Amino acid sequence: MDLISKETIDRAAKSFFDFSEYMKFVHNWEPRPHQIQWIKALQLLADGKLTDASGNPTRKLMILAPPGSGKTDTMIEYASWVIGRATMNDEIPQVGYVCYSDDVAMVRSLAIRDTIEFSENYQLCFPAAQPLKDKRWAGHEWFLWRKDMSKKDPTFRGAGITGGILSYRFPTMIVIDDPHDPKNVKTAHQRDEIWRIWRTTVKTRAYEDTPIVLICTRWAEDDLPGRLIRVEKDWRVIHTPALNEMEESYWPAEKKTGMGFSTKSFLTMRIEDRESFLTQYMALPPSSIGDVFRWWAYGPRPVSQEIKRAYQSWDTAYTQRSYSSYSAMVEIIELKNGRCFISDVFRAKLEFPELLKVVAERYYMAEQRYGEESVMVLVENKASGGPIVAMLQQSLPPGHIKAVDLPTNYKSRASGLPPGQRDMLSRASAISKYFETSHVLIPEEWTEWKEDYLNEMKSFPRATNDDQVSATVLALEYIYPPRGMIDYNYKVSAVYEGWNYN
Numbered sequence: 306m307d308l309i310s311k312e313t314i315d316r317a318a319k320s321f322f323d324f325s326e327y328m329k330f331v332h333n334w335e336p337r338p339h340q341i342q343w344i345k346a347l348q349l350l351a352d353g354k355l356t357d358a359s360g361n362p363t364r365k366l367m368i369l370a371p372p373g374s375g376k377t378d379t380m381i382e383y384a385s386w387v388i389g390r391a392t393m394n395d396e397i398p399q400v401g402y403v404c405y406s407d408d409v410a411m412v413r414s415l416a417i418r419d420t421i422e423f424s425e426n427y428q429l430c431f432p433a434a435q436p437l438k439d440k441r442w443a444g445h446e447w448f449l450w451r452k453d454m455s456k457k458d459p460t461f462r463g464a465g466i467t468g469g470i471l472s473y474r475f476p477t478m479i480v481i482d483d484p485h486d487p488k489n490v491k492t493a494h495q496r497d498e499i500w501r502i503w504r505t506t507v508k509t510r511a512y513e514d515t516p517i518v519l520i521c522t523r524w525a526e527d528d529l530p531g532r533l534i535r536v537e538k539d540w541r542v543i544h545t546p547a548l549n550e551m552e553e554s555y556w557p558a559e560k561k562t563g564m565g566f567s568t569k570s571f572l573t574m575r576i577e578d579r580e581s582f583l584t585q586y587m588a589l590p591p592s593s594i595g596d597v598f599r600w601w602a603y604g605p606r607p608v609s610q611e612i613k614r615a616y617q618s619w620d621t622a623y624t625q626r627s628y629s630s631y632s633a634m635v636e637i638i639e640l641k642n643g644r645c646f647i648s649d650v651f652r653a654k655l656e657f658p659e660l661l662k663v664v665a666e667r668y669y670m671a672e673q674r675y676g677e678e679s680v681m682v683l684v685e686n687k688a689s690g691g692p693i694v695a696m697l698q699q700s701l702p703p704g705h706i707k708a709v710d711l712p713t714n715y716k717s718r719a720s721g722l723p724p725g726q727r728d729m730l731s732r733a734s735a736i737s738k739y740f741e742t743s744h745v746l747i748p749e750e751w752t753e754w755k756e757d758y759l760n761e762m763k764s765f766p767r768a769t770n771d772d773q774v775s776a777t778v779l780a781l782e783y784i785y786p787p788r789g790m791i792d793y794n795y796k797v798s799a800v801y802e803g804w805n806y807n
Contacts, residue, residue, distance in 0.1 A: 331385075331386075392431055407465040410463035479515060483522060484521060597730070602743040631772045635773060649754070758773055
């Protein structure tokens, strides 16, 4: 037997505890920048220290990433590492690995099995992980040596999400690696079936403390990850978009290895098929009913250090001839990183004196939250907007309320609509890019106004009311003036990793 250097022994020992070191030592893989957050979260999951967006302990991790980002390789390496650690802790590992088909799951299974059997460095890290070929050593299912040979369940079972995983339990881990492909995501019925299988089959194979990892590409708003985000609030979600916040490729093309993607290739993809690019590569599938506003990014409430300024944008409905329309306020926080966060929405039918009072009250509430110098009230300079601004300028701090004139440089895009609605459609279409590129974030937690707000935004311009749309558009036109707008066709900015998405 060849002598093993002290450095090699030290690296093998460190690999037992450190997943990143294991990847380098056993698989000769230097994690790319976009994979660092995955690795940190996977490490926390293995150590029982992972938390969800609310800071509560969780055993569920979801990673949303584009095709070709190294999702499967990472999970193959992680499953190998988890199994090895279990054997060294005198446990009997039992891992379930689910993909969109049996054949694909078997390929993953073979990669993990072969690592354990043939990698010398793996055996240095986990000498207790020994094949039990007399029991079974098949492509989709295999056993490692165990003290209690009477235990019937395999070390590893790979299956398609509609395949034979029913008869086993998996206390060590369940991995769901791309549950959808173009064939099983085409219709609502197919997506419903995958959801049913998750709830009645896959999920039931876990114990209460079984770690579950879902790593996948998005295909539709109501695909499995989309429904899990909406229904099960205890997932830790990591989003890795194709383009980072600097509008560059998350994994620049590497000349030496031939791996990665150039920024140019991603921009070309977006021009050729924008909807597919936003869905699969930016993980922003379109909503099922939206016409103008179709993509939504969700995130936690920003902390004070992240806030640049807060804007309260008002669409005032009162005129001397109408007392029955809604007035709406949308409070948008401008962040120092160039994004915005919709922090509050107010909507009610108010007569002028009451409307005047509510505008002032809402301002002072925001002032307490953000500070006097950080709040600006914007009011459309139409209907009662002008009088409201004139009267409140006497009581609000100077320069903190402004009547905003509507832009006049938009061309009508819908001749069948009344003039006012034609103008609003053009304005909304112009600022919808900020929702598509994740510049505008919606609170990920429940708020009493969120559902109504999103329903109106998605239904525009078909819905009867558009007051919340109007207030939103006004604020974003002010925050992102036309000359500073991002080029719609050639620029896209992705949200930070860690935001939650539908």
